[in-house]
Amino acid sequence: MRFIAVLIVSGLFFCAAARAEVISEADLLRHIEILASDGFEGRKPGTVGENKTVNYIATQWAFAGLRPAGEKGSWYAPVALVERRPVSFRMDISSRRRTVAMAQDGIILRGRSRAFRQSNMPIIFAGFAGTEPGDRSVAGKLVLLPRMPSDESDEMPGFRNRKRQLIEDGAVGVITIIEDQERWPRFRRFFHRAATVLAGPEDHAALEGLISFDQFAALVRQSGLDAETLLAGKDAISVIDLELDAEARVDTRVRRYMSHNVIGKIPGADPNRGAILFMGHWDHFGICRVEDPLQPDKDRICNGAVDNASGISLLIEAAKRLSGEDHDRDIYFLATTAEEKGLLGARAFVRDPPVALENLIAVFNADTVALSGSGQTIAVIGMGEAGPDADIEAVAAQQGRKIDRSGKADGYLGRQDGYIFLERDIPAYMITSAFADEERLKAYIDGPYHDVSDEVNDSLLLTGAAADANFHVALGRYFASTTTYPGKATSGEHDN
Numbered sequence: 001m002r003f004i005a006v007l008i009v010s011g012l013f014f015c016a017a018a019r020a021e022v023i024s025e026a027d028l029l030r031h032i033e034i035l036a037s038d039g040f041e042g043r044k045p046g047t048v049g050e051n052k053t054v055n056y057i058a059t060q061w062a063f064a065g066l067r068p069a070g071e072k073g074s075w076y077a078p079v080a081l082v083e084r085r086p087v088s089f090r091m092d093i094s095s096r097r098r099t100v101a102m103a104q105d106g107i108i109l110r111g112r113s114r115a116f117r118q119s120n121m122p123i124i125f126a127g128f129a130g131t132e133p134g135d136r137s138v139a140g141k142l143v144l145l146p147r148m149p150s151d152e153s154d155e156m157p158g159f160r161n162r163k164r165q166l167i168e169d170g171a172v173g174v175i176t177i178i179e180d181q182e183r184w185p186r187f188r189r190f191f192h193r194a195a196t197v198l199a200g201p202e203d204h205a206a207l208e209g210l211i212s213f214d215q216f217a218a219l220v221r222q223s224g225l226d227a228e229t230l231l232a233g234k235d236a237i238s239v240i241d242l243e244l245d246a247e248a249r250v251d252t253r254v255r256r257y258m259s260h261n262v263i264g265k266i267p268g269a270d271p272n273r274g275a276i277l278f279m280g281h282w283d284h285f286g287i288c289r290v291e292d293p294l295q296p297d298k299d300r301i302c303n304g305a306v307d308n309a310s311g312i313s314l315l316i317e318a319a320k321r322l323s324g325e326d327h328d329r330d331i332y333f334l335a336t337t338a339e340e341k342g343l344l345g346a347r348a349f350v351r352d353p354p355v356a357l358e359n360l361i362a363v364f365n366a367d368t369v370a371l372s373g374s375g376q377t378i379a380v381i382g383m384g385e386a387g388p389d390a391d392i393e394a395v396a397a398q399q400g401r402k403i404d405r406s407g408k409a410d411g412y413l414g415r416q417d418g419y420i421f422l423e424r425d426i427p428a429y430m431i432t433s434a435f436a437d438e439e440r441l442k443a444y445i446d447g448p449y450h451d452v453s454d455e456v457n458d459s460l461l462l463t464g465a466a467a468d469a470n471f472h473v474a475l476g477r478y479f480a481s482t483t484t485y486p487g488k489a490t491s492g493e494h495d496n
Contacts, residue, residue, distance in 0.1 A: 022466075022470050023314075023318070023321065023466050023469040023470050023473070024466055025462035025463060025465070027313075027317050028310065028462050028466060029456075029462060031060070031309070031312065031313035031317075032313050032460070033456050034056065035053065035056065035304075035305075035309035035313070036304060036305035036454075037456075038303070040053055040056075040303075041286055041287060041301060042284050042286035042287055042288060042304060043283050043309075044283065044284065044285060044287070045196075045257075045259035045283050045337045045338050045341070046081070046258070046259055049286055050260070050283070050337070053282050054282065054335070057075075057262045057282060057316070058076070058262055058264075060316045061075070061262070061333060064319040065320075066319055066323055066333060067266075067267065068263070069265035069332060069354045070260075070261070070262070070354070076260040076261070077261040077348070077352070077354075078258050079198070079259045079260060079338065079345055080198065080200065080258055081196050081197070081198065081256070081257055081258070081341075082197055082199045082254065082255070083254070083256075083257070084110050084111075084194065084195050084197075084253065084255075085110070085194040085195070085252065085253040086108060086252060086253075087251040087252055088251045089104075089107075089248070089250040090104060090248070090249050090250075091104070091107055091109060091247070092246070092247045092248075093246055094244070094245050095222050095244055095245075096243050098222070100219065100244065102215075103215055106184075106211060106212040106214060107175070107210065107211045108188050108191050108209050109208070109248060109250045110195070110208060112205065112208075113206070113252070113254065114251065114252055114253075115252075116206060116207050116250040116251075116252070117248070118206075118207070118247070118248055119245075119246075119247035120245055120247070121140070121141060121142040121173065122140070122241065122244075122245055123141070123142045123143075123245065123246055124141050124144070124242060125143075125144050125145075125230060125239070125240045125242055126143045126162065126166060127146070127230065127238055133168070135169050135239075136170060138169050138170060138239065139170030140170060140171075140172050141171055141172060142171070143166050143171045143173065143174045143175070144175050144177055144211065144216060144219075144242075145159070145162065145163060145166070145176055145177065146159075146179060146230075146231050147159045147176060147177070147178075148179060160203070163203065164203045167205050172206050172207060173207030173209075173248070174205045175209045175211050176208075176211070177213065178210055178213060179213055181212060181213040184212040184214075187210055188212075191210050194253075196342070197344070198344055198347060198348055207248060207250060219244060220242060223240075223242045223243050223244065225240070259283075259337040260337060261334060261335065261336050261345050261348065262334070262335040263332065263335075263349075264319065264332070264333040265333070266319070266322055266323050266327060266330065266331040268327045268328050268329040268330045269328050270329065270482065274329055274360065274361040274488065275329050275330035275331065275355050275359055275360055275361065276331055276332070276360070276362050276479045276480055277331075277332045277334060277360055277363045278318060278319075278331070278332070278333050278334070278363075278472065279333070279334040279336060279365050279418075280311035280314065280334075280335060280366040280367055280417075281335070281336045281337070281340070281345060281367065282335045283308075283338055283341075283345070284302055284304030284307065285304070285340060286301070286302065288301070288302040288450075288452065289302075289452060301452060302452055302454065303455040303456070305370070305454050305455050305456050305457075305460060306368055306370045306371060306448065306454050306460070307367070307368045307449065307450070307454060308367050310368065310369045310462075310465055311365075311366035311368065311369055312335060312366075313469075314366045314468060314469040314472060315366055317469050318469055318472045318473050319333050321473045321476075322473060322477070322480075325477070327481065328482040328483075329481075330355065330480075331476055332354070334349060336349065336417055339367075339416075339417055340450075343417050343419065343420050345417070346418075346420040347420055349420075350420055350421065350424060357421075357424055360426050361388075361485065361487065362427045362428070362429070362479050363418055363426060363429070364418075364428075364429055364431065364475055365428065365429070366430075366432070366468075366472065367416050367432070368432070368444075369432045369434050369465040369468050369469075370434065370461055370462055370464075371433075371434035371437060371441060371465075372432075372436070372437045372461060372464025372468075373437075373463050374463060374467075375401075375464035375465070375466070375467025375468060376401065376433070377402045377403070377404050377436040378396065378402070378403055378404065378436055378471065379403075379404045379408075379432060379433070379434075380392055380396075380403055380404075380430075380431050381409050381410060381412055381430040381432075382413065382418055382427070382428050382429040382430060383403075383429070384410075385413075385427070386425070386427070387428070387429065391478065391485060392429065392431070392475075394478075395471070395474050395475055395478050396471075399474050401467075404435075404436040406438075408438055412430070412435065416430050418430050431468070431471065431472070432464075432468050433464035433465075433467060433468055434464060434465070434468075437464070440461070
């Protein structure tokens with residue numbers, strides 16, 4: 001018992017000292033070396049690597065003084081996932097006037113359940129104008145749906161919204177048209193891989209797939225139509241009956257499993273004034289290469305040191321500095337699962353949050369931070385999205401940081417967890433020096449990104465990451481205080 005007491009006292013002393021110090025490169029490296037070690041097996045959801053990862057994060061946040069904010073007073077929020085992989089498929093097309101040849105290499109399909117069997121499915125083309133909610137003219141039909149244009153507006157909704165509306169209105173299947181024939185082999189290979197979605201209500205039809213441009217063009221010619229004209233998007237096309245029917249037999253490998261978000265909290269004195277959220281994804285790709293019997297010692301683990309052990313290390317150290325201080329607002333910390341599978345952990349969080357979403361003042365996502373050698377200039381992804389931009393600029397000025405105004409990093413807006421909050425009109429930012437260093441960012445994406453070479457080695461750059469970590473501490477102090485940020489949640493505006 002005496003030994004335990006000494007550990008507790010020593011731990012409290014360490015935490016107090018850590019809060020008083022700036023975050024160093026060594027502080028971050030200590031966590032990255034553990035999270036990106038082979039022992040964590042690449043942190044793939046639903047594996048032993050997940051168990052080690054979420055336990056490590058929870059332990060570190062408990063040590064920092066956070067309180068658990070997950071399900072039933074725990075650190076964890078379960079996230080039910082479903083993985084689907086095409087096994088075999090065949091589709092035959094018939095015209096109401098003649099037989100139609102269907103090249104099986106011009107289409108790829110998977111089902112929502114293990115076995116999909118259906119015939120006499122009328123085929124329609126749904127254009128860029130989308131359909132009106134409740135339009136039952138698509139019910140029971142197979143829809144060919146183009147992706148582009150990608151810009152959303154009230155007059156021309158984006159692909160995701162068009163697809164969701166078709167499914168809600170009863171479409172039995174949605175097959176996406178790949179407009180660029182040269183990219184078809186790549187899309188087809190990608191679709192062959194396992195796809196993971198949230199279990200339960202989901203934006204997926206009973207039958208889904210891809211169709212090449214050449215195959216699409218051959219089909220619509222049977223209806224006297226021109227594929228290029230349909231895909232030009234110049235006319236506000238809603239739905240066209242192609243006067244074709246489909247029969248499909250599709251077998252899909254379906255695996256259901258449970259993963260977890262990790263959620264902690266620093267209680268504030270006045271939680272009625274809203275809360276702020278720091279987040280980052282803990283997951284990566286696990287054992288991502290097939291064993292080569294000729295090279296049994298060849299590296300097979302995608303360790304994800306930069307993506308995103310570095311972001312989680314930032315959150316752990318920021319939590320240590322902010323915990324134990326007096327804050328007006330609650331500060332939440334969230335480590336999400338399945339970001340690499342489509343921002344799924346973030347989507348699960350907004351479906352069942354521990355804090356009312358309308359109470360969130362701002363969200364700060366830490367992802368892929370270990371790429372900059374200086375940290376002087378930061379990219380602010382999410383700026384200009386009706387958030388408290390002026391306050392971000394004020395904190396940057398206080399910290400002596402320069403904001404990259406090129407806008408080049410904005411291309412990553414929809415590829416990171418913060419985007420899920422922006423979809424709900426909640427101010428969300430990803431602020432990092434890594435995305436302000438265009439040359440190094442490109443070299444990383446073209447090289448170690450999502451590869452076995454993203455591991456702890458001499459190329460790991462932590463100077464910018466440490467500066468970013470300290471900047472997040474400054475953001476926490478600023479936005480958790482009603483003195484420096486007296487604003488209310490939901491609007492993104494406040495009175496100074």
